[in-house]
Structure formats: structure tokens, C-alpha cells
Amino acid sequence: MSKKALIERQRKRILLVNKYFIKRLDLKRKIKQERSFSKKFQLQQKLSQLPKDSSYIRLNSRCLLSGRPKGVFRDFKISRHFLREMALLGVLPGVKKASW
Incomplete structure (x- = not known):
């Protein structure tokens, strides 16, 4: 059996991923489409201000x-x-x- 804290942490990550999924997807799409470096940089900063655990990659x-x-x-x-x-x-x- 895993520790309860680890299971709860994973559950919290799942909630955060679901909460920020559309916002992350939208920002990533805008970053890909943008041609201006300064605008791209601003969008990247917005993306990095989102919680780390809201990234799909962090789910196990x-x-x-x-x-x-x-x-x-x-x-x-x-x-x-x-x-x-x-x-x-x-x-x-x-x-x-x-x-x-």
C-alpha cells in the first residue's frame, strides 16, 4: 500500500490538470501561432505562472x-x-x- 499522502497528492494533481487544461491548451496554441518574439515570451511567462502540478506530464x-x-x-x-x-x-x- 502506498502512503495516503502520495495518493492524495496524485488526486490533487488530477483536479489541477482538469481545472487548467483548457487554459494551458489555449496558451500553448497561441505560443505556436505567434511570430513576434516579445509576444511569445509574454505568453510563455503566463504559461509558467500556472501551477506546476496542472501539467498533464506530472500525472503518474x-x-x-x-x-x-x-x-x-x-x-x-x-x-x-x-x-x-x-x-x-x-x-x-x-x-x-x-x-x-
């Missing part, structure tokens, strides 16, 4: 069950430990243990 994939940050399968959003356990129990439809 975490297991929904345990909060584990590593070994998370994107399709199921659970860690490899829980994936194996649930697959063996037959909880996940269409998933079976490989054998060759």
Missing part, C-alpha cells in the same frame, strides 16, 4: 486498488500483483494465464 498512473505507482497495466488500471491475483480467480473477463 497508479493502481486503483493499492495506489502502487509502478507496474500498472493501463487497460485495467491495476498493478501487476492485483492483475495476476484477479486473473487467477477469474474476475477479469478474457484474461487467462499464458502457457506454452
Whole structure:
């Protein structure tokens, strides 16, 4: 189990990303379209004044069950430990243990 503080920090980042997504997208689009260096610089400063955690890049994939940050399968959003356990129990439809 991950620390509760780390899970809460991730939840806070998700809220910030959702809150500032349109604003960030708009500023980035304006920066790409702008030809004047001084105007580009001003737009870049506005972008950098937004909270760091509002950037999509700072999000990590975490297991929904345990909060584990590593070994998370994107399709199921659970860690490899829980994936194996649930697959063996037959909880996940269409998933079976490989054998060759």
C-alpha cells in the first residue's frame, strides 16, 4: 500500500490538470501561432505562472486498488500483483494465464 499522502497528492494533481487544461491548451496554441518574439515570451511567462502540478506530464498512473505507482497495466488500471491475483480467480473477463 502506498502512503495516503502520495495518493492524495496524485488526486490533487488530477483536479489541477482538469481545472487548467483548457487554459494551458489555449496558451500553448497561441505560443505556436505567434511570430513576434516579445509576444511569445509574454505568453510563455503566463504559461509558467500556472501551477506546476496542472501539467498533464506530472500525472503518474497508479493502481486503483493499492495506489502502487509502478507496474500498472493501463487497460485495467491495476498493478501487476492485483492483475495476476484477479486473473487467477477469474474476475477479469478474457484474461487467462499464458502457457506454452
